[in-house]
Amino acid sequence: MNKKRIITMVSTALLVTGCGEVGNAQTVAVENSGQSIQKNIVKSIQSQANPLKTIDPSKPFEDLKPLKKMIGSAQYVGLGENTHGSSEIFTMKFRLVKYLVTEMGFTNFAMEEDWGNGLKLNEYIQTGKGNPREFLNLLYPTDEIIAMIEWMKDYNADPSNKKKIQFIGLDLKELDQGCFNKVIDYVRLHRPNLLAEVEENYKELSAFNGSTQEYMDLAPEIKEKFKANAERVARLLKDENKQANTEIVSPEYIWAKATASAIEKFTTMLIPNDYPSMLKLHEQYLADHAMWAQETFGGKTMVWGHNIHIAKGIIDEKLYPYVAGQFLKERLDNNYVTIGSTTTKGNFTLYSEYDPSTGGKITTRAIPQNVNSFNYTLGKVPYNMFLLDNRHLKGQAEKWVKAKRPLLSIGGQIFPNESTYFDKSLLEQFDIIFHIRKTSPSHIK
Incomplete structure (x- = not known):
């Protein structure tokens, strides 16, 4: 695979998850498209689904009570979205977050957002400093997500809530100057004797904006040098464990050390010359960061991202x-529960075009249709929205979730000649789903 193709694939994967095909009719042609959905399958799903009354996070949680039993004692919960631009999906996910925090003790919020932005968002929900809309990338600075972050800030400000929410940016799409400053500022204040060495090791690396495209254009020897420099700084901060017992538990030290590690991971991730190896490291580091939150702060962890990232299986091979x-x-087994989201019809927000250097143009499109899909059948269930525990279904519904059939998955941008549906088993991807029949575009400014 040539270098240009690798760069294109990496930029596509890291910046805009998912792909799709849109025709004039917004409909995927499939075999047997004229066949009606079997009524007994729909009835079987209906009899075992848990209807949801509202997406409004301010409403009572009575309809969400079955979720407590579904999740059980699991300490990690994945919260997925099948597009990056559906208003009702985002709002329901906010409602689920609020339920998990207030009713089940989840306090670590790990999002498919860059590590550096996660630092700023965590500071915002702890102190109110800054503008959260400026700290969200791509299709995430929406009114729906901002409302959730504002609620997190208010929750943390309430002295009766002893254990505060921690916001963690899982991703490494790019490194901004704030990442380097987090490490340098800590060293300047607490280990001034190391300052010159840290600044020297970060000098050239921090001069780049951190985008994958720019970084991958660097000569291999330069990338190796940057990796070695980042490793050196990370090692210096790790050595503080032995030398500064009074500093180990301070938030400043915790975040500086973890940020040095994130910088090291970024330089390591982009060393391989083949796309699968780079992608494997990228996804491994997302998982690492989610587990770091749990190991560092205790409590329970929510993992917010696209369905593709939080699924327990592979959707887009x-x-x-x-x-x-x-x-x-693989690491956590039943201690990790996945909650995917599905929709049947409506519209969503996405990029009509995207350039990592200059940004993209926002548009809306209709949800593509496929009458053989999971999404279409779920839309026939006579509830506007509902929860479904795929693991404990009986009868026709059990057979249905185990079988492979088309599953909708759309990311941040539509690409020609690629499907929006993937033949997968719903059970192999998600333990639980929440379905909202009709969705509308997210509100992004």
Whole structure:
């Protein structure tokens, strides 16, 4: 695979998860498209689904109570979205986050957002400093997600909530100057004797904006040098464990050490010359960061991202042959529960075009249709929205979730000649789903 093709694939995968095909009719042609959905399958799903009354996070949680039993004692929960631009999906995920925090004790929030932005968002929900809309990348600075972050800030400000929410950016799409400053500022204040060495090791690396495209254009020897320099700084901070017992538990030290490690991971991730190896490291690091949050702060952890990332299986084998959810499931087994989201019809927000250097143009499109899909059948269930525990179904519904059939998965941008549906088993991807029949575009400014 030539270098240009690798760069294109990496940029596509890391920046805009998923792909799709849109025709004039917004409909995928499939065999047997004229056949009606079997009523007994729909009835079987209906009899075992848990209807949801509302997406409104301010409403009572009575309809979400079955979720407590579904999740059980699991300490990690993945919260997925089948597009990056559906208003009702985002709002329901906010409602689920609020339920998990207030009713089940989840306090670590790990999001498919860059590590550096995660640092700023965590500071915001602890102190109110900054503008959260400026700290969200790509299709995430929406009114729906901002409302959730504002709630997190208010929750943390309430003195009756003793254990505060921690916001962790899982991703490494790019490194901003704030990442380097987090490490340098800590060293300047607490280990000034190391400052010159740290600044020297970060000098050239921090001069780049950290985008994958720019970084991959560097000569191999330069990337190796940057990796060695980043490793050196990370090692210096790790050595503080032995030398500064009073500093080990301070938040400043915790975040500086973890940020040095994230910088090291970024330089390591982009060393391989083949796409699968780079992608595997990327997804492994997402999982690492989620587990770091748990190991560092205790409590329970929510993992927010696209369905593709949080799924326990592989949805898009071409673009994502490895995923974070798969790593988490392998490491944690039943201690990780995946909650995917599905929709049947409506519209969603996405990029009409995207350039990593200059940004993209926002548009909306209709949800493509496939009458043989999981999404279409779920839309026939006579509830506007519901929860479904795929692991404990009986009868026709059990057979249905185990079988492979088309599953909708759309990311941040539509690409020509690629499917929006992937033949997968719903059970192999998600332990639980929440389905919202009709969704509308997210509100992004």
